[in-house]
Amino acid sequence: MNALREKAYVDFQRQGFPTRKVEEYRYTDMEEVFAPDYGVNLQRVQFPVNPHDIFKCSVPNLSTSLYFMVNDLFHNSVMPKTQLPEGVVVGSLCQQALEHPELLQPYYGRLAKTEADSVTALNTMLAQDGLFIYIPKNVVVDKTIQVVNILRSDVDLMANRRVLIVLEQGAQAKVLFCDHAMDERSFLATQVCEVFVGENAHLELYDLEATHLQSRRVTNTYVRQQSYSTLNMCTITMHNGLTRNTLEVDLAGQYAETHVNGCVVADKQQHVDNNTLIRHSVPNCQSNELYKYVLDDSSVGAFAGKVLVVADAQKTVSNEVNANLCASPDARMYTQPMLEIYADDVKCSHGSTVGQLNEQALFYMRQRGISEAEARLLLKFAFVGEVIDSIKLETLRDRLHYLMEKRFRGELSHCEGCKVHN
Amino acid sequence: MGESIVRDNEYVREVAQKQYAYGFTTEVETDIIDKGLNEDVVRLISQKKGEPEWLLEFRLKAYRHWLTMTEPAWAHLRMPKIDYQSISYYADPTARKKGDEKKEIDPELMKTFDKLGIPLEERLALSGMAVDAVMDSVSVKTTFREKLSEKGIIFCSISEAVREYPDLVRRYLGSVVNYRDNYFAALNSAVFSDGSFVYIPKGVRCPMELSTYFRINARETGQFERTLIVADDDAYVSYLEGCTAPMRDENQLHAAIVEIVVMDRAEVKYSTVQNWYPGDSEGKGGVLNLVTKRGLLKGENSRLSWTQVETGSAITWKYPSCVLMGDGSQAEFYSVAVTNNFQQADTGTKMIHLGKNTKSTIISKGISAGRSENSYRGLVKVGKQADNARNYTSCDSLLLGSTCGAHTFPYMDVQNPTAVVEHEATTSKISEDQLFYCRQRGIPTEDAVGLIVNGYAKDVINKLPMEFAVEAQKLLGVSLEGTVG
Numbered sequence: 046m047n048a049l050r051e052k053a054y055v056d057f058q059r060q061g062f063p064t065r066k067v068e069e070y071r072y073t074d075m076e077e078v079f080a081p082d083y084g085v086n087l088q089r090v091q092f093p094v095n096p097h098d099i100f101k102c103s104v105p106n107l108s109t110s111l112y113f114m115v116n117d118l119f120h121n122s123v124m125p126k127t128q129l130p131e132g133v134v135v136g137s138l139c140q141q142a143l144e145h146p147e148l149l150q151p152y153y154g155r156l157a158k159t160e161a162d163s164v165t166a167l168n169t170m171l172a173q174d175g176l177f178i179y180i181p182k183n184v185v186v187d188k189t190i191q192v193v194n195i196l197r198s199d200v201d202l203m204a205n206r207r208v209l210i211v212l213e214q215g216a217q218a219k220v221l222f223c224d225h226a227m228d229e230r231s232f233l234a235t236q237v238c239e240v241f242v243g244e245n246a247h248l249e250l251y252d253l254e255a256t257h258l259q260s261r262r263v264t265n266t267y268v269r270q271q272s273y274s275t276l277n278m279c280t281i282t283m284h285n286g287l288t289r290n291t292l293e294v295d296l297a298g299q300y301a302e303t304h305v306n307g308c309v310v311a312d313k314q315q316h317v318d319n320n321t322l323i324r325h326s327v328p329n330c331q332s333n334e335l336y337k338y339v340l341d342d343s344s345v346g347a348f349a350g351k352v353l354v355v356a357d358a359q360k361t362v363s364n365e366v367n368a369n370l371c372a373s374p375d376a377r378m379y380t381q382p383m384l385e386i387y388a389d390d391v392k393c394s395h396g397s398t399v400g401q402l403n404e405q406a407l408f409y410m411r412q413r414g415i416s417e418a419e420a421r422l423l424l425k426f427a428f429v430g431e432v433i434d435s436i437k438l439e440t441l442r443d444r445l446h447y448l449m450e451k452r453f454r455g456e457l458s459h460c461e462g463c464k465v466h467n
Numbered sequence: 468m469g470e471s472i473v474r475d476n477e478y479v480r481e482v483a484q485k486q487y488a489y490g491f492t493t494e495v496e497t498d499i500i501d502k503g504l505n506e507d508v509v510r511l512i513s514q515k516k517g518e519p520e521w522l523l524e525f526r527l528k529a530y531r532h533w534l535t536m537t538e539p540a541w542a543h544l545r546m547p548k549i550d551y552q553s554i555s556y557y558a559d560p561t562a563r564k565k566g567d568e569k570k571e572i573d574p575e576l577m578k579t580f581d582k583l584g585i586p587l588e589e590r591l592a593l594s595g596m597a598v599d600a601v602m603d604s605v606s607v608k609t610t611f612r613e614k615l616s617e618k619g620i621i622f623c624s625i626s627e628a629v630r631e632y633p634d635l636v637r638r639y640l641g642s643v644v645n646y647r648d649n650y651f652a653a654l655n656s657a658v659f660s661d662g663s664f665v666y667i668p669k670g671v672r673c674p675m676e677l678s679t680y681f682r683i684n685a686r687e688t689g690q691f692e693r694t695l696i697v698a699d700d701d702a703y704v705s706y707l708e709g710c711t712a713p714m715r716d717e718n719q720l721h722a723a724i725v726e727i728v729v730m731d732r733a734e735v736k737y738s739t740v741q742n743w744y745p746g747d748s749e750g751k752g753g754v755l756n757l758v759t760k761r762g763l764l765k766g767e768n769s770r771l772s773w774t775q776v777e778t779g780s781a782i783t784w785k786y787p788s789c790v791l792m793g794d795g796s797q798a799e800f801y802s803v804a805v806t807n808n809f810q811q812a813d814t815g816t817k818m819i820h821l822g823k824n825t826k827s828t829i830i831s832k833g834i835s836a837g838r839s840e841n842s843y844r845g846l847v848k849v850g851k852q853a854d855n856a857r858n859y860t861s862c863d864s865l866l867l868g869s870t871c872g873a874h875t876f877p878y879m880d881v882q883n884p885t886a887v888v889e890h891e892a893t894t895s896k897i898s899e900d901q902l903f904y905c906r907q908r909g910i911p912t913e914d915a916v917g918l919i920v921n922g923y924a925k926d927v928i929n930k931l932p933m934e935f936a937v938e939a940q941k942l943l944g945v946s947l948e949g950t951v952g
Contacts, residue, residue, distance in 0.1 A: 356869065371884040374851065382890065384875040385543075389866035389896045399849075399881040399888040 053159040053169035060163035072347035072379050073289045073318040078233065078261050109191035109221065110135065116196060116204040117234075118174055128188075132181035135190060138207055139174040148179055152211050156239045156267035162291070165265050168205050168237040175207030175236075180216035180246075189219040189438060196226040196234060196260060208238040212246040214271075219249040219438060226256035236264040244271040244298060249437055250278045253445075254285050258313060261287040272298030272327075279436050280307040280319070281445065283452055287316040294323045296330040307336040308432035310452055311344035311376075318347040325358040328388075334365040337432050339425055339453075340376035351383040352395070358388045365395035370402065370428060402428075422453050489711035489742065493578075493602075497685045498559040503552045506530060509657055512557050516626050516660075519633060529646035529656030536650045542813040543842040543874055544782055547718055549755065554720055556658045558685040560602050599624060599663045599679045601692060609663075611675065621666040622677055625693055628664035635666055639697050643726035643763045643790075651722040651784075652759045655691045659724065662692035667702035667733070676932055681710040683743075683754065689720035696726070698733035700766065705736040707935055710743055710779075718781060719744075722757045731766030731793070736774070738931050739787075740939050743779035750809025750838075753781025760787035764796035764822075772799035773816065774930045776939040781810060786844065788817035791825040791853075798827045801927040805943060806839030806871070815845035815876075820856035820886070831862035832924050834943075835871040842874040849886040856886040864894040865923055867916070917944045 062079050110128075112135060113120035119137035134141060134148065142149050159166040180186055196204060212218060226232050242248050254262065262285060270276055282288055294303050309317045323332045338346040352363045369378045382395040402424045410420035429449055436442040500511060509530050513523040538549070599609040599622065615622050621632060628636050646656035663679045683690045698704055710721075721743060729735050737760075746753025756779075762771040773787040789798035800816040818827040827847070835841035843862045864873035875892045897919055905915035921928070921940055928936050928943075 359869070369881075371881060371886070374884055376884060378879070378881045380879045380881075380890075382875075382877060382892070384864075384892060384894055385872070386864070386866070386874060386894050387872045389869045389871070391866075392893075392895055394891070394893040395875070396892070397877070397879060397888075397890040399879060399886060401884060401887070 049154045049159070049169050053166045056159040057163055057166035057170055060166060062163060070289075072345075072349070073287070073316065078263065078287060078289070109189040112176070112190070112192045114176060114192060114194045114206065116198065116202060117172065117206045119176060130184050130186060132179075132184060133186060134177060134179040136177055137174055138177040138209060141177045141179075145179075148211070149177065149209065152209055152239065152241055154239075156241075156269055156293075156295075157237045157265065162265060164235060164263055164291075165237050168207065168235045168265070172205040172207040172237070175209070177208075178210045178218070178220065180212045180218050182213040182243075183215040184213075185217040186219070189221050189441075191221045191223065194222060194224045194234070196224075196232040196256065197228055198230055198232070199228065201231040203233040204235070206234065206236040208236060210238070210240045210248070210250075212242050212248055212274075214243040215245045216243060217247045220251070221438070221441065222250075222252045224252075224254040224256055224262065226260040229257070230259065232256070232260040234260065234262045236262070238264065238266040240266065240268040240276075242268065242270045242274040242276055242301075245273040246271070247275045248277070250276065251436060251438070251441065252278075252280045254280075254282045254288060256285050258284075258286045258315070260285060263289045265291045266293070268292070268294045268303075269297050270294065270301040270303060272300055274298065274301050276303045276305075277435070277437060278303075278305050279432065281432075282307075282309045282311070282317050283448070285311075285315055285317065289318045290320070292319070292321040294321075294332070296323070296325050296332065297327060299327050299329045302331045304333045304435065306334070306432050306435045308429050309336075309338045309340075309346060310429065310449065311338070311346060312341035313344065314342070315344040317345075319349075320347075321350045323350075323352050323363070325352070325354045325361045325363065328357065328359045328361065330358070331362045332364070335432060335435065336367045337429055338367075338369040338378060339372065339429060340370065340378055341372045343373070343375035343377075345377045345379075347379040349379075349381040349383070350395070351385060352393060354384075354386045354388050354391055354393065356387040359390040361388065361391040361393065363391070363393040367395075367397040368428070369397075369399045370425065371399060372401070372425075422450075425453050426450055489744070493560070493684050499555050499685055499688060500557045502555045502687065504554070504556060504658070508556055512658055512660065515557060515559070516629075518626075518629055521637060522629060525641065525646070526657050529653050530658075532647055533650070533653035533657055536653055538650050542784055542844070543840065543876070544784065544811045544813050546755075546782060549718075549720060551654075553687065555685070555688045556691070557660060558688040560684060599677075600682075601661050601663075601679060602682045602684055615673075615675075618671050618674065619668040620671060620673055621664065623664055625659075625662045625664045625695060628695075632664075632666070635697070636664065636695065639695055639726065639728055640693075641726075643728060643761050644724050644759050649759060651757045652724055655693065655722050655724045655759070659691045659693040662694040662723070663696075664694075665696040665704060665706065667698045667704045669699045670701045672702070673704040676705050676707055678707040678709065681708070683719055683721065687717065689722065691721075692723045694723070694725040696735060696737070697728045698730060698735050700731040700733060702730070702733045703735075705932060706738070707932060708737070708739045708741075709935075710741055717752060719754045720757070721754050721780075723759070725758070725760040725787075727762035727771060729762060729764045729766060729769040729771050729796075732768045733766060734770040735762065736772050737762070737787070738935055739773075739775040739777075740931075740935055740942065741775065741777045741779055741783070742942060745779045745810050746781040746808065748808045748837075750781070753810070754779065756780035756783045756785060758785040760785065761790065762788070762798070763790045764793050764798060764825075766796070767793040767822070768795040768797075769793050770797045770799075772801070772930070774801045774927065775803070775814075776928070776931070776942065777802065777804040777812060777814060778942045780812075783810075783812040783814050785814045786816055788819070789827065790819045790821065791827065791856075792821045794822040795824045796822055797825070799930075800827070800829045800831070801930045802831045803834070803924045803927045803939070803943070804832070804841055804843075805834045806836070806841045808837040808839060810837075810839045812840070813842045813844055815843045815862075817846040818848070818858060819846075820849045820853040820858070823852070823854045824856075825853060826857045827859075829858070829860040829862070830926055831860075832927055833862070833864040833873055834867065834920060834924070835864070835873050836867040838870045840872045840874070842876060843892075844876040844878075846878040846880065847888055847890070848880045849883050849888065851882045853883050854885045856883060856888075858886075858888045860888075860890040862892045863923075864892070865920065866894065866896045
């Protein structure tokens with residue numbers, strides 16, 4: 046980890062914070078994001094916190110193997126005994142690096158290139174701990190691994206997390222991340238997440254963000270998939286201040302399949318920017334992308350999705366859809382679905398829309414005595430429903446439907462039942 | 468096996484060589500000013516054209532601004548380094564020896580345009596079209612001027628317009644494309660030579676198609692034409708533009724500006740068949756086509772449509788745009804861009820919705836073959852006040868071969884909740900089924916591909932005036948020859 050730090054420092058020095066002039070960051074002003082003076086917890090002060098006191102996940106019947114990250118620290122104190130199959134590792138990146146260097150070494154820093162992105166460089170330079178998930182060959186983890194990221198501090202804080210997920214050949218796992226912020230402080234969380242999905246491995250990765258208006262989150266996620274592997278990913282932003290998610294999926298083995306979905310519900314001054322790149326490096330892969338935004342008040346949404354098909358990646362099938370609802374005059378949406386194709390035997394399409402609720406559907410419901418407010422709600426709910434339905438975890442899916450509905454009714458300002466916010 | 472590849476290559480080369488029919492040069496005495504660009508050159512051009520003081524000021528301002536700018540690098544193009552000092556900025560093929568003041572046009576020039584199929588003799592011309600023929604930096608002749616002026620229509624070269632209608636030109640020049648707009652617009656504003664000026668007065672429907680034919684002839688020169696079209700209230704005009712250049716080893720620069728102003732309820736149709744020399748099959752030479760085209764839909768319920776068939780040029784950097792300012796204005800953009808061999812195209816449009824109830828349609832068809840790169844880049848922007856704006860975009864790419872690239876970079880920026888913006892794009896190769904169907908009926912592969920491609924581009928070609936449509940269809944076939952097999 047330390048070896049990479051120096052190189053990261055040089056790369057970061059060279060690049061600086063990305064400005065809006067950099068094409069990938071044209072919709073989010075990163076200089077502004079990084080401008081406030083945040084404290085960095087270099088001394089590794091333990092924040093006195095007992096996650097179990099404050100956290101009760103509200104997803105009923107979702108029995109998960111539960112882990113906590115407080116700021117950028119893996120919380121490894123009292124944990125109810127979670128049974129994981131043999132060989133499976135879920136733990137502090139730092140600690141595991143000392144105990145099992147042979148597991149980490151082939152993977153750490155291999156996908157997140159510090160020379161390509163300055164946020165990655167900054168994170169590599171500053172990250173001191175994070176999460177490591179390792180699923181050995183042919184091991185199937187039935188129980189969902191839930192990781193709750195909690196931002197907690199008495200001063201404004203910058204946390205730099207590092208996540209490494211490795212699924213060996215034939216392994217299967219479901220991982221759920223929940224992002225929460227506890228104190229009414231300004232937070233800046235950067236996260237670099239590297240995901241390796243081995244041959245014939247299957248990963249479901251869900252990422253739910255429900256923080257508050259003062260928190261800023263910058264994540265860079267890099268995925269590499271080997272042949273016959275599948276990835277089902279869903280990124281949901283419900284509450285946040287400013288969020289910038291970069292996702293790069295590299296389909297490196299033939300017949301790999303990836304489904305990347307996302308859904309954003311934003312109001313007030315929320316700012317959500319999703320930037321995705323799916324690279325088809327070999328023939329016969331399939332990718333599906335669906336992102337939906339509902340923007341209200343003066344929120345800003347941005348989506349830039351690029352599908353890159355390199356020369357000779359024939360028989361690629363790729364579909365990308367971005368649909369957006371702008372519900373107020375001040376909401377602003379930027380969308381940029383891109384195709385860059387160098388192979389000829391491919392089927393690629395993308396579609397993108399910005400619009401409002403269907404007047405006819407509204408009229409139909411009004412005719413049947415449904416109040417306008419209710420009708421609008423139903424339509425919005427159905428609109429994001431498509432994304433939520435892509436979640437394969439049944440209990441989580443049901444819960445999210447419920448949460449979304451409450452979110453649209455404005456009754457919900459955070460994950461209900463979870464006391465993080467109280 | 469190896470031999471057959473060699474033979475195939477030879478065949479391809481043969482085709483590639485014959486495919487550019489307009490590659491000849493004309494031996495005509497041309498007055499070319501020295502290479503290089505500085506304030507004196509700008510002054511010299513202005514002086515040669517006998518321009519008024521305000522226009523010289525305009526040029527100098529643009530030139531000084533150009534000096535502060537850098538070449539844009541955001542396009543998906545591998546642009547050769549352009550040495551702006553090794554180009555001559557003014558070449559006048561009509562210049563005769565002093566004292567030779569006859570009005571007649573050099574017969575060589577007449578022959579050139581005849582060869583290109585652009586008759587300058589009015590009696591020979593198709594009655595439905597008036598032509599302004601521009602070679603290098605100078606307008607050679609504008610036909611049917613008298614007939615048009617009966618209706619009050621002004622159609623002449625921009626240099627003449629500066630002399631004869633200075634008020635009109637001064638009012639509209641630079642009002643749509645400011646010289647600060649971009650690098651090439653600044654360059655053009657500083658050194659622009661000739662181009663066409665069209666003014667259609669209130670309530671007049673232009674009875675014939677107006678057309679400008681651009682030709683680059685002289686060596687190591689650039690063409691910097693400037694076209695200005697103004698359609699006053701309730702006017703209508705259909706305008707065509709065609710262009711060719713001789714085959715040269717070095718890249719030639721073509722940086723043009725087209726400005727269109729459309730007033731209340733007026734309608735302008737602007738069609739381009741761009742067939743600049745695309746370079747040889749090795750990617751050597753060819754025209755660098757760096758063009759800024761923009762229409763301002765100033766009046767309410769005004770309409771503007773851009774139709775372009777892009778088959779030529781080594782590099783195309785062109786985004787005919789519309790600013791929909793008037794309430795209820797409508798804009799359309801239809802494009803077919805074909806790239807073969809080493810050609811690169813980064814083209815598309817900008818639709819900027821500012822007025823209420825505005826509507827725009829974008830249909831773009833890209834076809835890439837050989838080792839070419841073809842990108843669609845478009846912006847749809849809906850301003851805060853643009854209630855009920857509507858946009859529909861569809862861009863399709865067709866790939867013929869595994870060494871070429873097709874890309875789409877659409878940008879959408881929506882600031883109004885009542886807007887409906889739709890975008891869809893597909894990329895694919897020619898359907899095996901369609902090809903098989905044609906082959907089964909005894910149509911050779913090459914013809915079948917031509918047939919399918921023409922069908923694919925039909926949506927756009929149908930929008931062209933008839934004579935141009937026939938021409939465009941032929942061009943599509945020729946541009947793609949040798950790509951299959």
